[in-house]
Amino acid sequence: MPQCLSFLLAFVVLLNVTPGQAQTPAPCASEHEARQAAGQCAGASFDFHAFGPYRDDVPAPHDVLGHPIGALHTPYGRMEDYVDALTDAAPDRVRDLVYGRSVEQRDLHLLAIGSAETIGRLDEVREGLQQLAAPTETSDATANELATDLPVAVWINSANDGNETAAFEAALQLAYQVAAGEGERARRIRENALVLINVAHNPESHERFVAWYNAFGMGDAAPNAYEHDAPWGMNTNNNHFQIDLNRDGVGLTQTESRAVSTAMQRWRPQVFVDLHGQTTQYFFPPNAAPINPLYPDQLTTWIDTIGRANADSFDEYGWSYYTRDVFDLQYPGYWDSYPSLHGATGMTYETDGGGGRGLRWRRDDGTTLTFEDGIAHHFVATLSTIDAAARNREARLRDYYRFFADAMAEAEAEPPRGVVLRSGEDPRRAARLATTLLRHGVTVERVTQSGAVQGYDALAGEAVRQTVSTGSFFVPFTQPNATVARMLLLPDIELPEDFRQQELARLAHNLRVAPDEREPHAFYDVTAWNLALAGDVPALWTESDAPLPTTSLSLPDSAQAAPGGWRHDVAVPTVAGGTDGRARSAYVWTPGSVGSTRLLARLMDEGFNVAVVDRPMVVGDRSFPRGSYIARVGRNPDTLHDRIDALAETAAVPVHAANTAFPKRGPTGTGSETTRSLTPPDLAVLAGDGVSTTSYGAFWYVFQERLGQPFTALKARTLSANDLRGQDVLVLPNGDYGTLPDAAMEAIQRWVERGGTVVGYAGGARLLGQLGVAYTDTTGTERSLTSVRTAIDEALTTEPALPLEPSPSATVPEQPVPGTFLRARADTTHWLTYGLGAELPLLTQRTPLGASVHGANPVTYASDDLAVSGFAWPALTDHVYAERPYATVDRLGRGRIVRLSEDPLFRVWADGPIDLLTNAIYLGGPNENTGY
Numbered sequence: 001m002p003q004c005l006s007f008l009l010a011f012v013v014l015l016n017v018t019p020g021q022a023q024t025p026a027p028c029a030s031e032h033e034a035r036q037a038a039g040q041c042a043g044a045s046f047d048f049h050a051f052g053p054y055r056d057d058v059p060a061p062h063d064v065l066g067h068p069i070g071a072l073h074t075p076y077g078r079m080e081d082y083v084d085a086l087t088d089a090a091p092d093r094v095r096d097l098v099y100g101r102s103v104e105q106r107d108l109h110l111l112a113i114g115s116a117e118t119i120g121r122l123d124e125v126r127e128g129l130q131q132l133a134a135p136t137e138t139s140d141a142t143a144n145e146l147a148t149d150l151p152v153a154v155w156i157n158s159a160n161d162g163n164e165t166a167a168f169e170a171a172l173q174l175a176y177q178v179a180a181g182e183g184e185r186a187r188r189i190r191e192n193a194l195v196l197i198n199v200a201h202n203p204e205s206h207e208r209f210v211a212w213y214n215a216f217g218m219g220d221a222a223p224n225a226y227e228h229d230a231p232w233g234m235n236t237n238n239n240h241f242q243i244d245l246n247r248d249g250v251g252l253t254q255t256e257s258r259a260v261s262t263a264m265q266r267w268r269p270q271v272f273v274d275l276h277g278q279t280t281q282y283f284f285p286p287n288a289a290p291i292n293p294l295y296p297d298q299l300t301t302w303i304d305t306i307g308r309a310n311a312d313s314f315d316e317y318g319w320s321y322y323t324r325d326v327f328d329l330q331y332p333g334y335w336d337s338y339p340s341l342h343g344a345t346g347m348t349y350e351t352d353g354g355g356g357r358g359l360r361w362r363r364d365d366g367t368t369l370t371f372e373d374g375i376a377h378h379f380v381a382t383l384s385t386i387d388a389a390a391r392n393r394e395a396r397l398r399d400y401y402r403f404f405a406d407a408m409a410e411a412e413a414e415p416p417r418g419v420v421l422r423s424g425e426d427p428r429r430a431a432r433l434a435t436t437l438l439r440h441g442v443t444v445e446r447v448t449q450s451g452a453v454q455g456y457d458a459l460a461g462e463a464v465r466q467t468v469s470t471g472s473f474f475v476p477f478t479q480p481n482a483t484v485a486r487m488l489l490l491p492d493i494e495l496p497e498d499f500r501q502q503e504l505a506r507l508a509h510n511l512r513v514a515p516d517e518r519e520p521h522a523f524y525d526v527t528a529w530n531l532a533l534a535g536d537v538p539a540l541w542t543e544s545d546a547p548l549p550t551t552s553l554s555l556p557d558s559a560q561a562a563p564g565g566w567r568h569d570v571a572v573p574t575v576a577g578g579t580d581g582r583a584r585s586a587y588v589w590t591p592g593s594v595g596s597t598r599l600l601a602r603l604m605d606e607g608f609n610v611a612v613v614d615r616p617m618v619v620g621d622r623s624f625p626r627g628s629y630i631a632r633v634g635r636n637p638d639t640l641h642d643r644i645d646a647l648a649e650t651a652a653v654p655v656h657a658a659n660t661a662f663p664k665r666g667p668t669g670t671g672s673e674t675t676r677s678l679t680p681p682d683l684a685v686l687a688g689d690g691v692s693t694t695s696y697g698a699f700w701y702v703f704q705e706r707l708g709q710p711f712t713a714l715k716a717r718t719l720s721a722n723d724l725r726g727q728d729v730l731v732l733p734n735g736d737y738g739t740l741p742d743a744a745m746e747a748i749q750r751w752v753e754r755g756g757t758v759v760g761y762a763g764g765a766r767l768l769g770q771l772g773v774a775y776t777d778t779t780g781t782e783r784s785l786t787s788v789r790t791a792i793d794e795a796l797t798t799e800p801a802l803p804l805e806p807s808p809s810a811t812v813p814e815q816p817v818p819g820t821f822l823r824a825r826a827d828t829t830h831w832l833t834y835g836l837g838a839e840l841p842l843l844t845q846r847t848p849l850g851a852s853v854h855g856a857n858p859v860t861y862a863s864d865d866l867a868v869s870g871f872a873w874p875a876l877t878d879h880v881y882a883e884r885p886y887a888t889v890d891r892l893g894r895g896r897i898v899r900l901s902e903d904p905l906f907r908v909w910a911d912g913p914i915d916l917l918t919n920a921i922y923l924g925g926p927n928e929n930t931g932y
Contacts, residue, residue, distance in 0.1 A: 035219035039370035058180035070372030100259030103240035129268035135405035147397035155269035161237035162206030166354030166374030167275035192390035242697025249338030251909025272339035290499035309388035331525035426593035431574035445550035455540030505800035526819020528870025536912035583657035592835030618663035627834025695734035732764030753893030765899035775850030791875030820870030830858035848884035855890030
């Protein structure tokens with residue numbers, strides 16, 4: 001490749017330094033030389049081989065790759081060449097444990113590196129680590145014996161965000177160092193630690209970016225150079241489906257997440273380091289506030305121990321770094337916080353070089369950062385971390401055992417004792433959640449006898465007594481994986497009070513200053529993630545350890561790390577789908593489940609005619625709610641009988657076979673005028689510049705892998721009338737749409753006026769507010785600035801420093817909640833809400849929509865008592881949200897505009913409001929309904 005040709009012809013002369021000796025890179029002689037050498041000019045490179053001596057028969061990465069680490073970005077296949085060479089040369093020290101495959105069928109490699117003794121008894125070591133995580137089976141005395149005998153397991157996780165490329169290269173150099181090093185530190189590490197290197201958590205993210213950068217990179221350090229501005233979707237953290245794996249620890253929705261989680265639970269590491277980039281300076285923990293209160297004190301103690309060791313190493317080199325800023329430990333879905341739920345000391349390390357900064361990057365002070373710099377920083381940090389763990393081997397192993405034992409004791413002492421996941425209207429949702437929890441290693445039991453259970457209903461906000469049917473699930477919190485179970489399922493986890501006070505003080509300040517002087521809040525991610533609320537699974541939190549008779553559940557090995565998608569999302573018993581006979585009149589099924597929508601999509605895609613009923617309906621002597629689907633025998637080919645039975649079985653949807661259209665009561669039957677035929681939508685979705693890659697990715701994954709609905713992706717920036725010709729429904733996912741040209745907006749408006757349906761959510765909904773339809777922008781309550789200030793001041797327990805006199809231009813900010821489940825009400829008579837309950841928990845991060853003046857507002861936030869789970873601002877949240885819309889529907893010409901305030905498919909796992917989106921597409925698309 002151009003930037004490396006001369007560099008590869010003549011191997012760089014590396015500076016011979018010893019660990020701990022500061023390295024001051026000498027400048028390259030010219031810009032041409034710097035580009036050709038990727039910044040690795042003679043005397044300017046980091047000496048990765050200064051930590052020897054090394055075993056002669058073990059090849060270094062450059063021996064196999066043909067170039068020094070950092071000279072270019074190593075493709076995945078070349079990495080596998082090196083892994084093969086390393087394991088072939090040192091089988092006594094290295095094992096390649098292929099633990100799964102990515103979506104694009106790349107092998108996932110976990111390198112186990114240790115002493116010959118450790119590798120020789122690898123299975124015994126793994127079983128011993130498992131025993132430490134089982135306090136119900138392992139006594140304190142046995143745990144102490146194991147801690148004396150076992151190596152400490154340290155997992156280095158590379159290429160989670162695969163486009164942050166320094167991690168991938170550092171993993172290769174680290175593998176060589178630990179496997180081949182013969183110095184004192186390398187021997188100490190092998191004798192005391194089992195080093196597990198996950199070379200690429202996210203192969204597709206890595207390969208996408210590396211293929212692009214290697215094709216266009218020249219080593220140009222100018223930040224505005226083309227090589228630092230990859231096209232949409234190329235330089236992303238995301239997997240094949242553009243799902244961010246680094247936030248998928250909560251839902252485990254993706255193939256790679258399931259594989260890594262399964263491997264982690266198999267090997268039970270005590271230390272887990274997730275390598276990332278690119279920050280201005282290197283980051284390693286201790287973390288910023290908040291630290292989730294469910295983590296034990298030992299986590300921060302060990303983080304501090306390792307952080308001090310890293311600091312000593314970086315200080316010896318004179319390298320810049322920072323701690324206790326930006327990166328917190330509150331949301332449990334990252335691959336530092338998630339391993340910490342499983343007893344590991346989970347940490348994120350963020351390097352500065354590589355990734356979008358390419359081979360060279362000019363900093364704001366004029367100095368140049370190289371790809372090699374970023375790799376070296378990761379290399380030194382991980383080596384220091386592993387050594388710190390090795391030096392504290394026995395203590396860390398004992399604390400690992402105590403993590404699980406203490407978690408059980410804490411769960412035993414604190415309410416609630418468990419949660420019942422009711423089957424509800426969509427039993428498959430409860431079964432999907434039960435499957436996910438089992439993949440997390442959580443104990444789940446299946447209810448074998450129905451009965452009444454007293455428990456707390458988070459949505460109702462009170463204790464209730466409800467009937468729980470057979471086939472529901474119970475999750476006891478007193479179990480070895482109590483921390484995981486409680487973190488994912490407690491109805492609410494309060495923020496640490498010091499952080500809460502900090503943010504209230506910040507708001508108190510913002511209420512007294514001019515709008516341009518306001519400070520941003522410090523929330524890094526959402527504050528609520530309860531999986532029952534997120535997935536619309538009705539739940540009861542109970543004080544009983546055994547509210548009903550149950551039987552234990554387990555997943556077969558084949559299901560634990562099964563690929564993502566409809567087929568493998570559920571691996572426990574659930575409702576049986578299929579028809580209950582051969583119909584003479586029609587087949588009918590109810591709305592409100594993902595399966596019912598999948599059945600609708602699959603039937604229409606195969607050319608069958610389906611109708612929907614807009615009023616409650618009676619079929620024979622059975623009642624069906626409005627929004628139920630009808631496939632009439634007389635309007636479909638004879639193949640309907642076999643296909644609907646097969647498709648309904650796959651979708652887990654019970655379908656009623658009606659032998660007559662005559663209802664035994666009431667005015668509405670399958671032949672009523674209140675039924676309307678549905679037309680299969682020609683569906684398009686905007687993609688490209690301006691569209692959130694992860695929001696688009698969630699749509700892609702859900703509609704392709706779960707619903708089986710084909711769609712066409714259209715490029716947003718060049719959208720034209722010709723693109724929209726032949727399309728019935730256009731979806732605008734979340735995004736900022738700042739690059740969408742006026743011509744594209746005009747094309748959308750004209751297309752809607754001619755009969756198209758456009759659906760936008762989150763940022764897409766805000767854009768659709770510009771299409772000429774009237775919306776109000778009044779706040780939920782007319783609270784005065786003084787009353788909001790008073791409410792915030794009363795919530796403060798200290799007296800923060802505030803302006804002596806409030807600014808005369810101060811106003812009440814339209815400040816959203818930072819990822820909170822808010823209570824909402826649905827007009828269940830409106831077609832957009834078919835299948836939904838009258839009250840909904842909606843994960844909210846944005847301000848609400850303006851109310852439609854001439855259309856419908858079928859879902860609005862509640863008038864009071866808004867917060868269901870997560871953080872809410874005193875008084876301000878009511879002021880911003882109360883009775884304001886989450887969903888609006890408007891007519892424009894012959895077409896329709898549907899807006900949803902938030903992403904109903906957020907991170908795939910928070911898909912509780914999915915029916916709002918699917919109803920907008922299938923019921924609001926090309927059909928004869930003339931209302932709003």
